[in-house]
Amino acid sequence: MPISVYINFNGNCRQAVEYYAKVFETEAPQLMTFGDAPPNPEGELPEAAKDLIMHTRLNINGSTVMFSDVFPGMPLVAGNNIILTVASGNMDKIKAWFTKLTEGGKVGMDLQETFWSKCYGSLTDKFGIEWQFNYDSQAG
Numbered sequence: 478m479p480i481s482v483y484i485n486f487n488g489n490c491r492q493a494v495e496y497y498a499k500v501f502e503t504e505a506p507q508l509m510t511f512g513d514a515p516p517n518p519e520g521e522l523p524e525a526a527k528d529l530i531m532h533t534r535l536n537i538n539g540s541t542v543m544f545s546d547v548f549p550g551m552p553l554v555a556g557n558n559i560i561l562t563v564a565s566g567n568m569d570k571i572k573a574w575f576t577k578l579t580e581g582g583k584v585g586m587d588l589q590e591t592f593w594s595k596c597y598g599s600l601t602d603k604f605g606i607e608w609q610f611n612y613d614s615q616a617g
Contacts, residue, residue, distance in 0.1 A: 486547070498535055503536055511526040525549045586599045
């Protein structure tokens with residue numbers, strides 16, 4: 478059974494997921510906000526939370542990646558605890574995705590041939606998410 482990834486953002490989830498949908502040419506995401514949830518009888522939803530993303534997801538190259546904003550007041554620690562790795566047998570797609578994600582981001586390793594792959598590269602995108610791209614002739 479595949480494992481899905483869930484990424485939390487600090488108020489910019491909508492921008493991030495719409496950006497990723499364009500980069501990977503997926504369908505537009507269905508966005509569920511905290512304001513879309515049924516009312517909580519224990520208290521009113523803070524105004525600052527109403528438009529934040531409670532849940533959304535994308536299918537990126539056959540994998541489900543889920544996204545959410547953290548609820549206002551909850552801590553979010555961005556760091557190197559998550560790296561998304563995209564393997565594809567389509568070199569042109571790898572190059573296109575990598576190039577798009579470098580906009581506003583920082584390249585860790587340019588796309589290049591390594592001892593394990595004809596094309597590998599890594600970067601941190603403009604939202605602070607680390608990505609690795611790997612050519613794999615066995616991948617779709």
